[in-house]
Amino acid sequence: MIIGVPKEIKLQEHRIGLTPESVKVLVKRNHEVLIESNGGLGAGFTNEDYLKVGAKIINTPKEIFKKAEIIVKVKEPQMNEVNMIREGQIIYTYLHLAAAKELALGLINSKSICIAYETVTDDDGRLPLLAPMSAVAGRMSIQAGAHCLEKNQKGRGLLIGGAPGVESANVVILGGGVVGENAAIIATGMRGKVFVVDKSKKRLEELHKQFGDKIIPAESDKTDLKKLISECDLLVGGVLIPGAEAPKLVTKEMIKTMKRGSVIVDVAIDQGGCVETSKPTTHANPTYMVDEVVHYCVANMPGGVPRTSTMALNKATLPLLLKLADQGYKKTLTENKNFLAGLNIYRGEITHKGVSDALNLKYTPALELL
Numbered sequence: 001m002i003i004g005v006p007k008e009i010k011l012q013e014h015r016i017g018l019t020p021e022s023v024k025v026l027v028k029r030n031h032e033v034l035i036e037s038n039g040g041l042g043a044g045f046t047n048e049d050y051l052k053v054g055a056k057i058i059n060t061p062k063e064i065f066k067k068a069e070i071i072v073k074v075k076e077p078q079m080n081e082v083n084m085i086r087e088g089q090i091i092y093t094y095l096h097l098a099a100a101k102e103l104a105l106g107l108i109n110s111k112s113i114c115i116a117y118e119t120v121t122d123d124d125g126r127l128p129l130l131a132p133m134s135a136v137a138g139r140m141s142i143q144a145g146a147h148c149l150e151k152n153q154k155g156r157g158l159l160i161g162g163a164p165g166v167e168s169a170n171v172v173i174l175g176g177g178v179v180g181e182n183a184a185i186i187a188t189g190m191r192g193k194v195f196v197v198d199k200s201k202k203r204l205e206e207l208h209k210q211f212g213d214k215i216i217p218a219e220s221d222k223t224d225l226k227k228l229i230s231e232c233d234l235l236v237g238g239v240l241i242p243g244a245e246a247p248k249l250v251t252k253e254m255i256k257t258m259k260r261g262s263v264i265v266d267v268a269i270d271q272g273g274c275v276e277t278s279k280p281t282t283h284a285n286p287t288y289m290v291d292e293v294v295h296y297c298v299a300n301m302p303g304g305v306p307r308t309s310t311m312a313l314n315k316a317t318l319p320l321l322l323k324l325a326d327q328g329y330k331k332t333l334t335e336n337k338n339f340l341a342g343l344n345i346y347r348g349e350i351t352h353k354g355v356s357d358a359l360n361l362k363y364t365p366a367l368e369l370l
Helices: 021-029 047-052 061-069 100-109 130-147 176-188 201-213 225-231 252-256 267-271 306-327 329-335 353-360
Strands: 004-005 032-038 057-058 068-073 090-093 113-116 170-174 194-197 215-219 233-237 263-266 285-289 293-298 345-347
Touching: 004 061, 021 032, 021 306, 032 047, 032 061, 032 100, 032 353, 047 170, 057 061, 068 306, 090 306, 100 345, 100 353, 113 263, 130 233, 130 263, 130 267, 130 293, 130 306, 170 306, 176 194, 176 201, 176 233, 194 201, 194 225, 201 215, 225 252, 233 267, 252 329, 263 267, 306 329
Parallel strands: 004 032, 004 068, 032 057, 068 090, 090 113, 170 194, 170 233, 194 215, 233 263, 263 293
Antiparallel strands: 113 345, 285 293
16 A cells, blocks of 8 residues: 655644654555655654665655555644545544534545544543653643743743742642643652642542652542632643543633743643633744733644654554555454544544534444445
């Protein structure tokens, strides 16, 4: 099968869909891999690195979209890429369609087959293709938050870990999933006073067993969230409903009660954000102020560490790509309900309930179409 990897064109995005090591595996299986020229430079991979493992270097994205049967990306197609997608072409990437109606409509009109990394599941209902980037984003959220707390970034002028005789900063993490757990790893390592809020008592017990008294677990139903947020210095939004728009847990009124110079890092911004005042930002201009609270809402946080992110992502995405390339999408998706959960759009129809509900568009079960 012909697999095409265009250069990412989203602002400040330096990751690439396939590493040379992944290309090597695909070529050994007799698949043809097309890499856009210099597409991997941002992640530290040169054209020569790809040529050595058998890839073909292509000068333009147009040629890649024209020739490839599967397009492998990292971020959702931008609208000028959508215009190049062919009917029946497989698009394999992060899509986050619940917060992107224009993109969803464009992909519906293209009549392509769109498989989203973020909705592929495993037998335990987890999201194994989203997990590595959630882990990276969770760890980065504290790193970014610590930077934003500095006075020259308009923050409170606090060090998360405090200093001898000086109290640590209050860090509130909303959501105890992959983002929340990884945020807690860094926040506790920096010696912050860390609260983790989640609706699942069982999950909080797991985290408390992992972190001990380094975190303060808080059940969302039994917690005065407004009070907790008003007292925090750094708030990390890490809630997720697979495929659906993130719930707005933090209201505008809550923001007004926060301390001047406190910081919000809304990792859920890819799915619309879990803070009412959040709007997507970029690595070039990552923050803005609302009611004297710093908002960091970069929609592709892992793009800031593209080498780590690309390598971590490929370990998760390659197995399904191999299946798609080796045996075709119909057999791959119909034989495995976890892979099937990744199918968001199929030849003009929305096949993921969370996406259809968020966008108020018609839903058709994937198996009916396949």
